[in-house]
Amino acid sequence: MTNVSQEWKFTSKEIAEKPDLFLSGHRACAGCGPATVLRLIMKATRGPTIVTEATGCMEVVSSIYPYTSWALPWLHTAFETAAANASGIEAALKVMRKKGRAKDEHVDIIALAGDGGTYDIGLQALSGAVERGHDFLFVLYDNEGYMNTGIQRSGGTPMGAATTTTPAGKVIPGKVEAKKPIAEIMLAHDMEYVATASAYYWRDLLTKVRKGLEVEGPAFLHVFAPCPRGWRSDPAKTLEYSKLAVESCVFPVWEAVNGKRTLSTPSKLIALAPKKKKPVDEYLEGQGRFRHLFTPQNKHVLDEIQRLTDERWERLLEKCVEP
């Protein structure tokens, strides 16, 4: 029996009082979105938990031997293996419990990966693990690029963004392709729980983490997590961008329980009052990675981003059941 329909009421007092499981002292950059997201996610754990993490920013900053930021059992093996690791951990616990070699208690398993480890190199392992139905929560912290290795494009990098492998050149204005709709792909796996969340809306994020953990089987959570270093944005505005992305419908937040999709409150408010929907320019313009778009010759790219954002938003509204 799963309790995904239950609404979890996380209060700021409760969150503040719960000891951190992702500890300070790590080497993340100032204003790092993913570090904030990880700290919040760990606040939503409900009991014995094992974390496994793909190679990436958050793995590198948190586990520099002989130091660690993890107050939970934590395993890293490779870039593309977060979901495969989760499969192995789950299988091991299951059989060892039966044989009396592990404590007879449920252990939550969280697999963490960035956009590289999810959209790209880790997609096969993720798809396989979900198809096999292992009981784990996969959390994608999406900072829209391979930031750890010096800001290269990923399948999660949005259209128009300049990265070191999609530079804003004289002929090609940054990334030409649109962001891969990864959560749609995961939803197509017929998962019990798929959701998107953004760092700014912390209570929504925590609730979704807890719901994902409650599911007996695979759950997928896509968290939007700005990267000031890679986005060439003001480190003080990380949470602001994670809010603007939702307000402009660049990154709507929703959840799907057994395939029934509903918009989460921040996006639902926009759906109910479309005038509140901000133009994408407001989200894009402060970010250095989009600076080259604000020139007359690249205006068509901005227009295309707006068109694509609108199109995806409309399509999402059609897919959602009425609030």
Added chain:
Amino acid sequence: MTKAMNQQRTALNGDEAVAYAAKQSDVDVVAAFPITPQTIIVEKFSEYVANGEVQTEFVCTESEHSALAACLAASATGARTFTASASAGLALMHEMLFVASGCRAPIVMAIANRALSAPLNIHGDQSDSMAERDSGWVQIYVENAQEAYDSIIQAFRIAEDVGVSLPVIVGLDGFTLSHTLENVTVLSDDDALKFVGTRQLPNVLTHEGKSVPFKLDPENPMTMGPIALTNYYFEFKRQQEEAMKNALEMIQKVNVEYAELTGRSYGNGLVEPYRLEDAEVAVVCVGSTSGTLKTIVDALRQDGVKAGLLRLRTFRPLPVEALRSALQNVKALAVMDKSMSFGGNGGAVYHEVRHVLYDAEAHPAVVNYIYGLGGRDSSPRELRRVYEDLLRILKSGRVEKQITYLGLRE
């Protein structure tokens, strides 16, 4: 008299023998992906699971890469883990092989040795695991299905020894062994399990100074698989070399204990000399072809030729002392390689055996035979020619051809 009184003779092919040994070893987690000629292992094990004959979680992954990752994670959680692969599958695992040995995960993996693409070829040679010789895995190569069975059981003891804590590959020649029915004597389930025992975990110190088992455990949180930079990485790697040294001892110890239990042993576990004591000409061989070579040695001995064979059973860790003392009195030596090291002036086994002999007091002439690639059959007549070549070297005192491709059109 052996201790295990109730051993049973049964007909199994190499793959089945491997699966049966894994079954009797009470493996906790098997994560695998099927690939010819390893498929029978995975299929057989699936049957055991489907029929409730094992208490094992079988994770049928979507790739070999994930199979090894899942095994590694399960092993880190404290489970006994087993997998099997071959050829392209092992090549796909390449990255994870290093991660598994670096994480000191005692996974046991059977490799039904098969050629690597291209051109695509499903038949037996040892290109796949020879290419992984520096991946930090113990490598044991077997001669027949019986040894495949015995070696899998032994492998868990070796891998899980706290001083070793390294993953182990057991290589059996694709098709020649994997698919060929042989008489295999098996232990009773109880005797096998008693020999293997339960998974041992090394104890490590937590930051609070508490001694706890090395595994992912919510009660004793531990960070496993961290990043180690210029200041620590090197020390990690040096420790793996030390573990390999311990493996060298453990393989011999397990070989002795297993002989006491079953009456079966394979040389000293590292090398198996055959009529080598006074041999003037000898061959070093890895795997099933050793069986054919033994019959040739017998025939040559009948003709009065002082011929011998050394089967190299353990390739990693390389048994340097055992090889040197077994081979240093030989006058002419041929090393057989069932794989190539392109541009490397001979095959891997040749390189290493020659390297071992450099410090010997007397050097035999050492030549290399590359054979059997892509499953090409090596007939007894061809293999006998190797000894005839060595006799010519012995007579003339001259090596005319350093590297010969056996049974090749050229």
